[in-house]
Amino acid sequence: MTARGFIIAAPRSGSGKTTVTLGLLTALARRGFRVRAAKSGPDYIDPAFHAAASGAPGLNLDSFAMPPALIAALAGEAAGAADLLVIEASMGLFDGIVGEAGRTGAAADLAARLGLPVVLVMDISGQSQSAAAVARGFALHDPAVRIAGVILNKVASERHRTQASDAIAATGLAVLGALPREAAMSLPERHLGLVQAVEHEGLEAHFDRLAAAVEAHVDLDALVALAVTPALPDLTHNSPAVPPPGQxxxxxxxxxxxxxxxxxxxxxxxxxxxxxxxxxxxxxxxxxxxxxxxxxxxxxxxxxxxxxxxxxxxxxxxxxxxxxxxxxxxxxxxxxxxxxxxxxxxxxxxxxxxxxxxxxxxxxxxxxxxxxxxxxxxxxxxxxxxxxxxxxxxxxxxxxxxxxxxxxxxxxxxxxxxxxxxxxxxxxxxxxxxxxxx
Known part of the structure; x- marks a missing residue:
């Protein structure tokens, strides 16, 4: 069985991708879905949180550092053992290095290569209707990358939510949820990113809070419905990414x-x-x-x-x-x-x-x-x-x-x-x- 999947991305770092992803993973796992998560690009810390929330090993998919055959093999293996594959982007959706097309390290490369829809997490603090222009720009930027919907984050009030969501809906994009501004949802950080999952006290209780917020403010049924089967080429990649240094x-x-x-x-x-x-x-x-x-x-x-x-x-x-x-x-x-x-x-x-x-x-x-x-x-x-x-x-x-x-x-x-x-x-x-x- 091959999982259906989608990508959680954002216009920039600090928009709340990891918070939303962890809440989704926890909530979906509690609904009985076998969930596998991956992080786009080089990152050690977020995959450990993914593993703790989903109950399955974390994974990285990196379009710059991994050859296409390795990405296909890793994505195929993950999808074959799950119902849903959730990929969290790094930085902004299109952020990578200038270089070979499709090998920039951006999550957009994975969206195009695997044919997966993108859900854009948007921090709308300090704006309302203007968020629609940002969402529309992302939707039109690359025809090979499909923005399937938007989740609003750091919403200050019901009026704030209505203004932003109505403007975004008018562009034809689905608004899948709106999370209120809540400082307690943030995880502690240190110099290379988040404090590691194994060091985080009360991690399960934190996941409980994230899942409760997602279940209350995100349409999980609509999110699951937009997931699609990844486009995986018919090939195998039997060699390890790096040869073992010994037996x-x-x-x-x-x-x-x-x-x-x-x-x-x-x-x-x-x-x-x-x-x-x-x-x-x-x-x-x-x-x-x-x-x-x-x-x-x-x-x-x-x-x-x-x-x-x-x-x-x-x-x-x-x-x-x-x-x-x-x-x-x-x-x-x-x-x-x-x-x-x-x-x-x-x-x-x-x-x-x-x-x-x-x-x-x-x-x-x-x-x-x-x-x-x-x-x-x-x-x-x-x-x-x-x-x-x-x-x-x-x-x-x-x-x-x-x-x-x-x-x-x-x-x-x-x-x-x-x-x-x-x-x-x-x-x-x-x-x-x-x-x-x-």
Whole structure:
């Protein structure tokens, strides 16, 4: 059975997409629908909330970083195990990079490729009838993208709702709901986005509030009725997005190391690899029988003191690094270095398997899509392996060390950014998050 689906998008970030999506997922799951959610673009945090609300694993679909065959395979697998597929956009519906048509990273690419209707969430605070002009502009902007309806958000009063909804309805667009302005519906945030789902106290109660608001103010029957079966080509994609670095992969997994993409780990399992999770914050060492260690990104800067004191973790990873591959992405890369300076300026010793030192006290935003080609064999694969992914962090390198570079980097449009990452023996790391091979 293949699920029907739709995309929740918005004109811009901060419109309430995630709030609406979580309320919808919770409400639909409670109605008995098997719901699968996906996030458009690179994002670790929202898919974890999707999973908690829907009861099914989160997923990312990224038109820039994933080849079309991989998107089709992932969407098809998700749709095959659900009744409804709900995709949440990132930023604005058409926001992406300028480049190859259909591979900009925008949610509009997915709408066009999969043939899914778009529901536009509109924050109408500070406007009323003018919202109709915005909605009409989005509906006419790209003939390949169909806006099927609108959900109004942050509605101040009944008069406010009537003025905006009547004006939008006059353009021919359906108004599927109107959510009142309610500050308590917001989730707490930190420097890379929302506070992680596993850290959120009272998450189920919050989902209850979101679902109650959606059930009271959104026409769920109309929303389900507009969903369509995604247009999936008749093809298979049997290769993992990224080849597994070994057959038995010790994967760091806790609130300090939570940024591992579901499609990547599932692809490793599908290729026959065994995943051996361990918690550095609980001072657990990687399984001694592993043949590779993967340290994903996360928030090690918030737990640097505990990690510096986690002797079993530190000694266990150092032991593996003597004769087996160890790789770190972003936060994992920071922990592989000599030291990590926290926000208060305290320098904590880390694994020392690479020579750099990083600082969260000296913050500098690094954000954007990346292309990378490996310079030498590593846990990422043989020399010359090309990847697409992204970079998103505030840490800066205060001491670069003298290790060899791991990759040659370019931005999403192919502009060279120079060498990136580090490698020493079987150890490698980079701030770059891998999403898929070219």
């Amino acid at each position: 038995r992969i010790a994967l760091a997994r806790d609130v300090a190391f939570s940024f591992a993409y579901e499609h990547l780990v599932a692809g490793w399992r599908g290729a026959g690899a065994e995943i051996l999770p361990f918690s550095p914050l609980a001072d657990e060492a990687p399984d001694g029988s592993c043949d590779a260690v993967w340290l994903p990104g996360g928030y090690p800067e918030l737990h640097a003191g505990r990690l510096a004191d986690a002797s079993r973790f530190l000694e266990g990873v150092r032991a593996v690094a003597q004769d087996r591959p160890v790789h770190g992405e972003c936060g994992g890369f920071m922990v592989l270095g000599e030291g990590l300076e926290d926000a208060e300026g305290t320098l904590h010793p880390m694994l020392g398997l690479l020579g750099h030192t990083t600082s969260f006290a000296k913050r500098r935003l690094n954000l954007g899509y990346r292309r990378a080609v490996t310079r030498a064999p590593s846990a990422l694969g043989p020399a010359g392996t090309a990847f697409r992914g992204h970079e998103f962090h505030y840490a800066s390198v205060t001491q670069p060390g003298d290790d060899a570079a791991l990759v040659d980097l370019a931005d999403g449009q192919g502009k060279p950014l120079g060498a990136g990452g580090s490698r020493r023996g079987r150890v490698s790391g980079t701030f770059f998050h891998v999403i898929a091979t070219e």
